[in-house]
Amino acid sequence: MAWDLSVDLIKATVQLEQPLGDGSRTVGTGFLVSDPTPDGKPRIILVTAAHVFEKMPSMSARIGYRIQGSEGVWRYDPESLKIRDGDHPLWTKHPTRDVAAMVVEAPPEFAKAAIPLNYLAQDDTFNKYNLGPGDEMMALGFPRGLSANPAGFPILRSGRVASYPLAPAANFPTFLMDFSVFPGNSGGPVFMAEGARRRPGASESQEVQFVAGLLTQQVELSGERLEIGIVTHAKFIRETLALLDKVPGATVTQARAPKPEPAMPGATPAVAVSAMAMGASH
Known part of the structure; x- marks a missing residue:
């Protein structure tokens, strides 16, 4: 039976927020992943962009759980989430990328919505399905x-997808998406849910559904938003989750920038990349 990653991820995605005391709040997005401990115990992990937590100065944030009542009606039921112990962050940050993860105690009904670890793309996923510029x-x-x-x-x-090439992640740790990005989007999952796609050399089509990464930045030039989002590869989410267990021998990718091409006469200067500030005022 076909499954719909869109619905699964909608159920697993939560709002993260913290009031700032001046009537505004800082807001981001996270999603829950089911990743058992090395000894097999169930564990729910919240994944988001590291700067979402870093922009939150207080000890606790709110995580936006949702509860379905007996009559099937959903209601918003946020809970407090401790993100610091004094000056010590309670999240684990990837050493080179804008990715954070922390273990959470989600309500039982919400824990069921966490996506399995194998939904996250691996390093060869893009090449496996011949994905590239123009794919939605x-x-x-x-x-x-x-x-x-x-x-x-x-x-x-x-x-x-607005950039090329997409892999390997060690050389191209992020890729571009042509869509509008706003404060509050940071940390949200970016995914592909295509009903029928034919792999190179295959005779039959198959479903292509996976989490490609998470949204971490927007692109700006001279203060102007270019309606382009920057996505960090899911490979770095996997590496961050591995750091939670301090897996012996686990390797963390040190991103290697491609060798720069000589500048052409009259070439446009490099585009300035601006991390999305999470201060959504309400």
Whole structure:
């Protein structure tokens, strides 16, 4: 039976927020992953962009759980989430990429919504399915702290892959997406959910559904938003989760920049990349 990654990820995606005391709040997006401990015990991990937590100065944030009542009606039911112990962050950050993960105690009904670890793309996924510029992907988030409805579900957006090449992640740790990005989107999952795609050399089509990465930045030039999002590969989410267990021998990718090409006469200067500030005022 066909499964719909879009619905699974909508259920697993949560709003992260912290009031700032001046009537505004800082907002980001996260999603839950089911990743058992090395000894097999169930464990739920919250994944987001590291700068989402770093922009939150207080000890606790709010995580936007949703509860379905006996009559099937959903309601927003956020809970407090401790993110610091004094000056010590309770999340684990990837050493070179804008990715963070922390273990959370989710309500039992919400823990069931966490996506399995194998939904996350691996280093060869893009080449395996011959993915590239122009392919459509989707993203979930809470732009400027807005949700799809009072129940607190995330807003689904879509866009086209806007850069080449996409792999290997060691050389190209991020890729571009052609879609509007707003404060509050940071940390949201970017994924592909295509019903039928033919792999190179294959005679039959198959479903292609995986989490490609998470949204971490937007592109700006001279202060102007270019409607382009920057996605960090899921490979670095996997590496961050491995760091939670301090797996012996686990390797962390040190991203290698491609050798720069000589500048052409009249070439446009490099585009300035701006991390999305999470201060959505309400």
